[in-house]
Amino acid sequence: MIQLEGITKSFGSLQVLKGIDLIINKGEVVSIVGPSGAGKTTLLQIMGTLDKPDSGRIVLNGTEVNRLKEKELSAFRNKEIGFVFQFHQLLPEFTALENVMIPALIQGISASEAKKNAREMLDFLGLAERASHKPAELSGGEKQRVAVARALINHPSVVLADEPSGSLDTQNKIELHRLFFDLRDKLGQTFVIVTHDEELAAQTDRTIHIVDGMIK
Incomplete structure (x- = not known):
């Protein structure tokens, strides 16, 4: 499912990741833990193709993502990867339904189909009655479930979550x-x-333990 080989990453003179080798199997729920500054979020962002490693190889669901051009990479990310962040990052001017629809619309799905799929996802997560509410009208738990629905709308192969319950x-x-x-x-x-x-x-x-940019 996910294969990382020799992943390194530096920011200026600070080397954050020092040669990460990791395999994550399909259907696994894996946690990455370690002290602040250990490189956890950097690794997750590289895994999710939001950032590029300085060296190493990333294979996700059979695709070597390092070889994709920027446009191909964006399309791959939208289809194959869902993201859940600590602070839901919902767009405040849109309803819960509209927020969930966004990745489907980016993928090129029609508005009617995206709306149908988003309603089904919100219903699946017990949020059908909150579909027309904007984020300011939702509780913290509801906002995060809307964020999960948004992450799942395109049926991605993998969901990456950064401190989702923090x-x-x-x-x-x-x-x-x-x-x-x-x-x-x-x-x-x-x-x-x-x-x-x-x-x-x-x-x-x-549980994957990262300390000083390396898996322990």
Whole structure:
């Protein structure tokens, strides 16, 4: 599913990743943990093709993404990868339904089909009655579930989550963590989650520890 070979990354004189080799299998829920500054988010961004490594090879769902041109890479990212961030990053002027539709519209799906798919996804996540609400009218937990729906709208092969429960209270955190495993079981997605949450890490199929830019 995901294969990283010899991934390095520096910012100026600071080497953040020092030769990462990692394989993540289809359908796994994997957590990446480590101290602040260890390189977790940088690794996730490279895995998600949002950033490029200085050296190394990335194969995602059979495609060597290093070889893709920028336009091809954008299309690949939109189709194959879903993202969930700590602060949902919903667009405030759009409703929950409209926010979820955006990746489908970018992919070129018709507005009517995108709306239908977005409604189904919100319904699946228990948010059907909140579809017409804007982010300011939603609770923290609801916003993050809308963000998950947006990440799933194009049925990506992998969902990458960066501290997804970091801004949630205890109950919403528990519900979001349960949701990831339910989605894996029902939809077959692979999840890679950067987290400081020890309880979430303990629940995942495998925990990757990064210290000083290396897997320990």
